[in-house]
Amino acid sequence: MIMKTIPSTPLILKRAGLGLLALCAAVLTGCGGGGGEGAGLTVGFAQAGAESAWRRAETASIKDEAGKRGVNLRFSDAQGKQENQIAAVRDFIAQGVDAIILAPIVETGWDDVLGEAKDAGIPVVLVDRGVDVGDDSIYATLIASDFVAEGKMAGEWLFKKSGGKARIIELEGTPGAAPAIDRKKGFDDVIGQHAGMEIIASQSGDFNIEKGKEVMEALLAKHAGEVTVVYAHNDDMALGAIQALEAAGKKPGEEVIVISIDGGKAALTALVEGKMNCVVECLPLLGPNAFDAVETIRAGGTLPKWQKVDDQLFDADNTDAAFAENRPY
Amino acid sequence: MGNSSRKPSLFLHSSVLWPALGMALLLLFNLIYDPDFFRIGMRDGRLYGDIVSILLQASKLIPVVVGMTLVIATGGVDLSVGSVMAVAGTLAAMLVASASMPVAAAILIAVLVVMLIGSVSGVLVAYVRVQPIVATLIFMVLGRGMAMRLTKGMGVPIENEAFLFLGGGYVLGIPFAVILVFAFAAAVAVFLHKTAAGLLISAVGDNASASRLCGIRQARLKIGIYAFSGVCAGIAGLIAAARVQSAEPARMGELLELDAIFAVVVGGTALTGGRFSLAGSLIGAILIQTLVWTMQKLGVPSDVTPVPKALVILLVCLLQSPRFRAQLTAPFRRNPVMKAPA
Structure with a gap:
């Protein structure tokens, strides 16, 4: 549209420009479509x-x-x-x-x-x-899903696993995002009830693997000697943290317990490989x-205002390679 | 205005002084509050320490900043770099993983594709006269869409050793990515210094009409610069993907264009085009990365970290402003300042 208004443009370029916009539109709308032909609703x-x-x-x-x-x-x-x-x-x-x-x-x-x-x-x-x-x-x-409950599940699992002693690095999601706020609240509430468990650092990894790795590198530079647990608000940050731990000469899953939330295939695979210890599902x-x-x-029925999704917790006891392999996402 | 006849000096340019001063202050801060910052050790034949990690983290920003400096010097800006990173990273990863292509061929194809994207931006800017911010905004959106479409939105795991070496390899104990990007920046600097390219770029950015009258082929130059910026972003994308062993189409390079513009501006290159300082931009990039690192290590809460970042950038920009410096020093001078240098 912008290009149309430029008078001195050679025609071929105009066409190229419009073609480009058409391509642009094709890519942007390409994900649409779908829908069945069946009668009904x-x-x-x-x-x-x-x-x-x-x-x-x-x-x-x-x-x-x-x-x-x-x-x-x-x-x-x-x-x-x-x-x-x-x-x-x-x-x-x-x-x-x-x-x-x-x-x-x-x-x-x-x-x-x-x-x-x-x-x-x-x-x-x-x-x-x-x-x-x-x-x-x-x-x-x-x-x-109930994000607070997910954080709580992670915290309670950790309490049992660690016997109430833990020095934790928490990788938060994007500041202000509901899952980041709630997963922090649920987890921190449980940790706060036990004197032997402490969150020694808590920083945002922006829900992505790259930032998760970078933040973990910085936090390890300070806390490598004392950290025993990494709790990440999603899979990607946990996977980034695992790489940072390995680069720092620490064995994730053994020397440092790694916990994540979401439960995608990559995280479950890491769990099966022993590099991750606990994955809370967000279905x-x-x-x-x-x-x-x-x-x-x-049909005229009524429903509760919030139907909570039944999220599960995966750890080494209930997860095998076949289950991780068949995970659809 | 009147300085286009001077060849831009790359390392002794006075504008490098201010970002260097900002960097020195940040290092001084770390020296006082966190002496461990400067410790460098050796583990399994690899150097490690805060400085090594910071340089490694900056290795994806540095090539982008090199390209961005030249684009900005011509009076333009390239918003597409983050998305172009994602295109290059996902395309190369897909070609290696799905098409089992040799790494070198996959990288070559990825770099050619992003070069093409860059040159189309260049054509839009140079011939169609679309504003650079708009032309590259199109590719910021389109590039992200292409990367997403390419992988159906999924991250592509990278398992090929040669590919991973780009982001995780070490040569003589030094991260290969760091060696690569500094060698790349140095090669570009030498090229600009030894040929007339640097001068031409400055001339075009400084005064488009005058440089056209002098016979500089601006359109070709600009297309070349945007294509080069695409290649720079492509290199960054390959490094970034290799660094995390996965090409993430949705998140890779996200908002990196803003960090790159920050680095260039902090480094003393004005967004109005003209004179530029590659060395300043590199210092700017390392400054930003060091700042982020320092705040994370100090435990500054994530929701307030943008504030100190903005303040440091503001401070460096103010220091760069001759007018601001003149006003700051005016009370201490014997003669009143008649006019601030332009």
Whole structure:
């Protein structure tokens, strides 16, 4: 569009430029599509993005389940932007879908658009993250893990494993993100109850492997002599920390206990290899629950405002190589 | 304005003084509060210590900063570098893992692809006259999309030893990545110094009309510079992927473009283009990495770390400003300052 307004541009370049924009558009919208042809309900799914293996597993789960049940799924990927997601929900309302599944990018700013859905009589099922709204009748139910409980599970496992003595480095998620805040709270509350367990350093690794490794390198420069546990708010940071420990001549899993949350394939593989000791699951496979909820609502049933996902804990006792290998994400 | 006739001196440029001073202050701070900072030891034939780790962490920023310095010197900016890193890293990792291609061939292809991306940015800037910030913003978005599409959004594990050597190898006890990026920066510096390239870049950035009248082929030069910046980012992407043994399309190089711009500005190159200082930019890059390291080690809470970072950058920028320095020293001079040097 910008290029069109430049008068002195050679035609060939104009075409190249427009072709480029078309390519750009093709790549950006390429992740869309999907949806079965089966008769029955039409459901819109407004996904937040595709930024992690976790989120893609969630998308796949919802698409697969829609296919199985013969639901006509309309899929929208907001590419990490709330305004895209709000626009997608408005589109679904305009199309008169039977229900909307929404994985909100952020917690705030949903009052208006969800109010419009309610006025149109379209139930909204939230998945994996809650919303902060004045009137909670504007959504039907939330299906999500309890991040505080995940942190608590990790803390309680550590207490049992370590016999109540631990010097812990905590790798936090992105400052301000709900999972980072809640996983810290759940874990720190348990640690705070035991005098022999102490968090000696707590820094953000921004939920990614690169930052996780870099932060761990810096913290090891100071605490290599005393650290006995690394607790990371997600798999990627734990995997980065394992590399930093190895580079510093420490054996992860033996000399230093490593705990992570999420439970993707890479982390479970590290667990089986003995480099990780405990993985708390944060299950992304929410498709079945989401469509169960939609069907219950359609049948006139009521649901609790928050259906907590049943997350499990994996350690060396209950996890083998075959299980890690078959992990779908 | 009037300095375009002077060949930019790369190491004795006065503007290097200020980032160097900032760096010295930071090192002094560490000397006082954390003497361990300067300790370097040997483990399994490898050097280790804070300084080694910082240089290793800076090894992905340094090539990006080299390219960014030249782009900024022409009066442009390259926002696409972070995404281009992801393209190069994921493409090379995919070619090695899925297509079982030899590492050298995979790297060559990845570098050619990012060079192409850079040159398209260059064409948009030079011929189509799209603002550099917009042209490279397109590739910031598009490049990330390409990397995501390439791997279906999944991280690609890297197991090939030769590839991993880029990020984790050691030569004579020194991390190979550190040797590589400093040798690369030195080679670029020598090239700019021995040829007219540095002068031409400064001329274009300093006064586009005058340099055109002098017969400098600006379009070709700019396309070349953006292509070069793409290659620089590509090298950084390969190192970054090898460093964590995995190419992460969504997160690799995320926001690195801002650190690179910071490093260049702190290093004394103005965003308006013209004179540049490669040495200053390198010091800027190491300064930023050292600052982050120091804050992490000191235990500054993560949610406030951006504040000291911004303050240090502000301080160095103020020190660089002749006007600010003149006003600062004015009360101590006998004669009032008539006019601040331009």
